[in-house]
Amino acid sequence: MSYPTTETLRDRAVAALERCGADPAAFGGGAAARSPITGAEVLPVGHASAADADAAIGRAEAAFRVWRTTPAPARGALVRRFGELLREHKSDLADLVTIEVGKSRSEAAGEVQEMIDVCEFAVGLSRQLYGRTMPSERPGHRLMETWHPLGVVGVVTAFNFPVAVWSWNTAVALVCGNTVVWKPSELAPLTALGCHALLARAAAEAGAPADVHQVVLGGAEVGGRLVDDSRVALLSATGSVRMGREVGPRVAARFGRSLLELGGNNAAVVTDSADLDLAVRGVVFAAAGTAGQRCTSLRRLIVHEDVADALVDRVVDAYSKLRIGDPFDDSTLVGPLIGPGAYEAMRGALRRAEEAGGTVLVGGGRRLAETAPGAYYAEPAVVRMPVQAEVVREETFAPILYVLTYSDFDEAVALHNAVPQGLSSSVFTRDQREAERFLAADGSDCGIVNVNIGTSGAEIGGAFGGEKETGGGRESGSDSWRAYMRRATNTVNFSEELPLAQGVSFL
Template sequence: MSDLNVVSISNARIPADPFVARHLIDGDWRSSTDGATFERVSPSHDAVVTVACRGNLLDVDAAISAARRAFDEGRWTATTGKDRATLLLKVADLIDRDRERIAFHETIESGKPISQAMAEIEGAADIWRYAASLARTLHGESHNSLGNDFLGLVLKEPVGVVSIITPWNFPFLIVSQKLPFALAAGCTAVIKPSEMTPATTVILGELLLEAGIPAGVANIVLGFGDPVGAALTTDKRVDMVTFTGSTAVGKAIVETAAGTLKKVSLELGGKNPQVIFPDAELDAAADAVVFGVYFNAGECCNSGSRIIVHEDIAEEFVARTVALSRLVPFGDPLDPSTKVGAIITPEHNNKIDTYVQEARATGASVPLGGKVLEVPGLRGRFYEPTVVTNVTGDMPIAREEVFGPVLSVLTFKTLDEAIALVNDADYGLSAGVWSENVHTCLEFARRALAGTIWTNTWMDGFAELPFGGVKQSGQGRELGKYGLDEFLEAKTVTMRIGKNREPWVSG
């Protein structure tokens, strides 16, 4: 352990009284109808930090009913783009005001570093402002080339009531990649955050009420996938489900939503490669690889969890990566210097370790890490920064989503071989290429099967650019104007403007 950069317990303290989270239904904060609650234990400090209401079918029914009434009565859909934008901008300002509070609760519930959480909340506010700009510029189309007797219109209308189901790894950021776009489109919503990270979504509900959102437009039901999530995907009063999480759950949602043929948008898993060519700027590439695999402790759908390195530089590049990995500050997420915090649950920690030990048992090497990390002064769940080499493409660690701070290393000889390795995966969320040759980068970008391609960088994102995957990484897009389009339906209006229609039946 002495050769790793471990951050011991900081001066920050967990509050003596846990955060109390309740449902937001039809503009009111409510307890569950049966009074049930559940606790969230901090993964980094092993203390109860949140007590949340545990939703049941009656609570879900009340929330969906409220959202349906609000939509059908036009409380939100009848407002102007200007009015919607004004409210979204107010929410963004309130997020900025409360950024420290939001980031703190996100950190103690999820285990992510406080500095990272602060940056994510800042980014979330920017997304709300971008969505506000879309609300002002939303428009349909007109077609005046259909002949003298016709005018064609294409109206863009809100899809209706939307179920928003969000994960535990980026709870505030991801709800902010969905809800403001749904609101900008004129939809109403019922939100279910992960049972492991409910607090920040509840805080967002507080800010929405403070900003003046009409009752029933945005509702929050806390609890577990069964029964809350399941009911949100099957109820016929819900017109659309947008979900971020595992591919397995995404497939289940598609099956359950099929009964009512509601629209489904999914942002799912990834096994994202970075390909490093010999002419790359290796120091920059190594830093990006380390960032890509350890960011959010690797609990990230965009994690750069596998690298594909040209065999001529593989040994040197792995050595650089291992050396840099030893410098990454792992430990107490409440310390501002920490870059990698705790693992979300004990079960997930065991899952990560199982992947590493199975790879080792089948011939892979582990030059760094490969076991549970102990942090002095903390009783939380951590995993060492881990690099796995001598990996072959058929190993589970090379193909499946580990969702932890574990880097798999494969090698290649030619561009064609590298592309084949990139595309030989069930996932297609993102991919990266490192080369000083623009032709190499462009060919890679065209041939790699992924929703996002990064060239000579990793995980830079902008509210203006769409995000989403292909293959089993999902369907639909978030962010950009495409993120708004997900929550809209196109309606055709064909207008006869002349009076010379030929009769179909003559009499």
């Protein structure tokens, strides 16, 4: 397998950005976009200062005063045009995702498709921002609710889905009448600049305010301005539990709203009645796909003791055949980790697992250190654990799959729920009673609960998010749009009398 040089990656990134309408020469300096494919710098990028972030919020606030009174279907026209441009530039944005994050071509293209899909969803939503009319207890009165835009929405995204999660928030926020200030991951500035250029073009063509969307590149200082500025009505932040513990109270202290998508420690229960062919396919993609760097990646496999050996043998065999390497090669299934810190965290977790009595059955090593010395290609690991030790209860953002066994379904559910996180879960079973139990109130305690599919690969039509330390936020589909709007309860008196509610008499 041949590997692209850093120069090749740079040329490819510049070409993609230019086709999207972003000017690479205008990036400035002070920082650099790196590629985990080679571990080297690809392009210089400029970082915003705290003052730049303040100014961006101010421009978005001014644009909001125009945008909030624009009819919702007209707001949908902007998102429709943006979706069309995403279709035209799907390959360009997929290139940028692969260069900056190391996703395989298939997964990178899938992420851009997710953006296109959520734009279609949001365009339909622009004609469905429904309120309710309720019966009034007073004659000649009408009781109803209406929904209004919030204001400026701050969006802070993580590296692993550098564009999809932003689009979930932005497409919905825009049709709801908000403006957006985006602080992308420091590890993925190029994808952000490409997306922003396309959205700016869509805004110009749709006649929307030029400042309806702002992007600010930078680190914690820039993100902190979005957290603390009272002009940011809603802050949607994706990242670690540690980040959420800091961000949530600060936003709450100024009585702002926050939407948090934090850690996941996702598990699949495989029962003795499961279709093992189906389970193997679901487990391997969920655990090894994206090099284990999805918030919905499968990290714990809870298997009935009667089928554990057979299932584990098949998973280990599949792992030994995974194609690891250059994500631009169509045959590659597992690309690089984002950087050395991720690999060090993986090795540390494996050491702790072994100290707790675990046995590494496959993987855990580093590949291609001579071919790409600055990059970290890790072999996805499977670890058989005697108990759910503390290291298993923690999220390690790397391809480690811990295997635990159970004898009774209640035990499996208890093992599943005995972690602080609550994002995604699944059960593989042919027994309808087990499936329904897992979906019930005393079953999985996660925000996403699947039957006979893996934990990753959510569709945009359903609300995405989790419980417990995952933060409780919901994005994308269903009625998650309500998080981006404020509700007003209205009473209209069309009579000539003024009766009071609850039969109160006054005057």
